[in-house]
Amino acid sequence: MTPAGVVLRGVLLLVGGVLGVTLAARHLAPLPDLVLVIVASAALASGPRAGFTTGLLGGWLLDLLPPGSAVLGTQAVLYAVCGLLVGLAARPGKAPLVWIVTVIAVACCGLEAGRALLALAQGVPVDAASSLGRVAATATAALVIVPLVDWAEQWSERRRFA
Amino acid sequence: MRLRGETVTRGDAPDRRRRRLVVLAALATLLLVVVDIVGGPGPGLLRRGGATVLGPLERALAPSGPEAEGALRQDRDRLASDLREARLSTQDAAALAELLGSPSTVGATVVPARVVAVAAPGPQGLVRLTIDVGSRDGVSADRTVVSGEGLVGRVASVGPWTSDVLVLGGPEVTVGVRVGSAGALATVGGAASATGRQPGELGLTLVQSGTLRVGDEVRTLGSVDGRPFVAGVLVGTVSAVEPQRGRLAPTGTVKPAVDVGTLSVVGVLLTAPRSTPRPSVTGGAS
Numbered sequence: 001m002t003p004a005g006v007v008l009r010g011v012l013l014l015v016g017g018v019l020g021v022t023l024a025a026r027h028l029a030p031l032p033d034l035v036l037v038i039v040a041s042a043a044l045a046s047g048p049r050a051g052f053t054t055g056l057l058g059g060w061l062l063d064l065l066p067p068g069s070a071v072l073g074t075q076a077v078l079y080a081v082c083g084l085l086v087g088l089a090a091r092p093g094k095a096p097l098v099w100i101v102t103v104i105a106v107a108c109c110g111l112e113a114g115r116a117l118l119a120l121a122q123g124v125p126v127d128a129a130s131s132l133g134r135v136a137a138t139a140t141a142a143l144v145i146v147p148l149v150d151w152a153e154q155w156s157e158r159r160r161f162a
Numbered sequence: 163m164r165l166r167g168e169t170v171t172r173g174d175a176p177d178r179r180r181r182r183l184v185v186l187a188a189l190a191t192l193l194l195v196v197v198d199i200v201g202g203p204g205p206g207l208l209r210r211g212g213a214t215v216l217g218p219l220e221r222a223l224a225p226s227g228p229e230a231e232g233a234l235r236q237d238r239d240r241l242a243s244d245l246r247e248a249r250l251s252t253q254d255a256a257a258l259a260e261l262l263g264s265p266s267t268v269g270a271t272v273v274p275a276r277v278v279a280v281a282a283p284g285p286q287g288l289v290r291l292t293i294d295v296g297s298r299d300g301v302s303a304d305r306t307v308v309s310g311e312g313l314v315g316r317v318a319s320v321g322p323w324t325s326d327v328l329v330l331g332g333p334e335v336t337v338g339v340r341v342g343s344a345g346a347l348a349t350v351g352g353a354a355s356a357t358g359r360q361p362g363e364l365g366l367t368l369v370q371s372g373t374l375r376v377g378d379e380v381r382t383l384g385s386v387d388g389r390p391f392v393a394g395v396l397v398g399t400v401s402a403v404e405p406q407r408g409r410l411a412p413t414g415t416v417k418p419a420v421d422v423g424t425l426s427v428v429g430v431l432l433t434a435p436r437s438t439p440r441p442s443v444t445g446g447a448s
Contacts, residue, residue, distance in 0.1 A: 018216070021279035022223040025291070027424055033282075053184050056191060062282045064212030066220060067290035067318075067326035070334060072205040073195035075282060080188065112285055119286030122333035126285035127361040 001046040004156035008149060009054060012038045017061040030133030032141035033108060035062060039083045040104045041146045044095060045153075048087030055083025070122075078114050082107050100146050105139040206319065213296070213321025220279045221294045221323055257427035260310030266395045267308065272429040273299050275307075278324065287361050288422045289332030291315075295430060296323045304390040306382075306431040312396035312419030313337070313382060314428050325430070329422050330397065331364055338385075339397055341368070342378035350380060350397055350416055364398065364416040374403045374412045388433030 001009070016034030023031055035058040043051025059076030062069065069075050089103045112131040119126050198205040258274055261267060275293035295301050297320045307314040307327050315329040328335050330351055337350045348368045368374060378400040384393025401417040 018219055018223065020282060021292070022220055024280040025277050035282075049181070049184065052188075056184075056187055060191070064208060065216050066209075066213045066279055066292040066321065066324050067281045068209055068212060069281060070290065070332070071195055072198040072208060073191045076191045077195065080191070115284035115286065119284065119333075122286075123365075124286045124289065124331070124333050125361045125363070127287055128285065130287070131285040 001050050002157050005153040008152055009038050009042050013058045013061055017065050021065055030137040032137040036108055037142045037145050039079055040086045040107055041149050043083045043087035044090045044100055047090050048084045051083030051087030052080050055079035082111055101139050101142050104142040105135055108135045108138040209319050213324050217321045217324035254427050261427055261429045264310045267429055271432040273301055274429050277425050289329050291327050292324050293327055296321045296325050298322050301325050301430050306392045307428050308395055309420050309428050314420055316390040337391055338383035339380045340383055341380050346372040364418055366416045367413045368411040370411055374414050376400055380416050392431050392433050
């Protein structure tokens with residue numbers, strides 16, 4: 001990942017995390033998982049290690065952003081594993097958008113399944129319909145955000161070396 | 163050869179360092195998960211730090227407020243935004259009036275608050291939320307949080323400007339309650355989970371054998387000094403009673419009085435601890 005990509009994705013993680021919790025307080029649903037989209041875009045662009053690191057950072061942000069998670073660090077572990085697995089699906093060169101969106105939708109399904117297992121382990125009933133809505137919203141957001149982030153990264157790199 | 167060797171060494175060292183850092187960060191994360199599960203001291207400090215740094219950001223992005231209206235006035239969609247904000251303000255004002263007029267807050271010191279954030283959404287629904295009042299507003303941990311309809315949850319942790327609330331129905335909230343006109347003792351939420359309950363419903367278990375009827379009101383039993391729960395706040399109504407099937411105490415499900423999915427204005431009850439001894443009385447036939 002280029003330095004511009006690191007800065008850009010760092011800022012987008014913060015924006016995505018804050019928007020996620022504040023928009024949910026306005027009872028808008030289904031909301032896309034913007035943090036997952038940014039983690040996946042880093043993983044698809046730079047491989048499993050970048051995906052793992054970005055996932056760890058994004059998850060920690062969600063863990064610490066009030067109200068945070070019930071057990072500190074669970075989001076960090078979930079997103080880091082997601083980033084690692086999405087990074088393993090990275091292809092050399094420019095990947096087709098359909099592939100990117102499919103990988104992110106599958107990653108979102110995995111994340112929702114992980115959260116559902118955690119909830120069920122604590123005896124809390126889960127709502128599968130809301131999970132499906134979130135997967136659809138996340139895949140749709142990825143369709144727009146991932147190409148934009150890639151374009152912004154390439155543009156800033158071109159300006160840097162111009 | 164020497165030059166190439168030097169280049170390789172220089173290129174590898176930062177890479178190894180980065181890899182080591184990532185491994186250390188992952189190990190630290192796993193360690194913190196374990197420490198938080200066993201109830202160690204570090205995570206609470208981290209949460210307070212997060213609330214101090216990131217809480218004001220969430221307050222700034224909270225719905226409505228005259229500042230937000232002012233900033234939007236120059237926009238082309240000013241009228242549409244104003245209308246939306248006005249609707250929100252009207253709803254909030256109505257919710258505040260309902261809160262202050264509800265039986266839960268009669269005679270109590272209430273700190274009104276707005277919901278500014280909810281935890282990362284998941285299939286388990288809304289179990290934690292953040293409100294825009296904190297220690298500087300007199301709020302402390304283990305306070306009862308109510309809305310106009312009834313019980314919302316309890317304050318879990320407090321930052322200077324924000325507080326995190328554990329919502330009724332989440333795994334960390336168990337409430338002692340009285341059910342129906344007879345006032346049968348029971349627990350709601352937490353481990354008191356009835357089988358087959360739907361998302362949004364609460365599990366209820368009577369502490370001993372008794373009668374449970376659909377439609378019975380469920381109210382908080384109350385805690386010492388009103389912390390974490392004051393007595394008499396409406397939790398919900400019994401929506402289903404399960405067949406006893408060999409259990410000692412009947413179980414059922416409760417439809418919560420509060421729809422957390424539409425929550426915007428809540429109140430934190432600041433009950434003062436009892437400071438005078440209770441006088442003793444002499445019983446006698448009337």
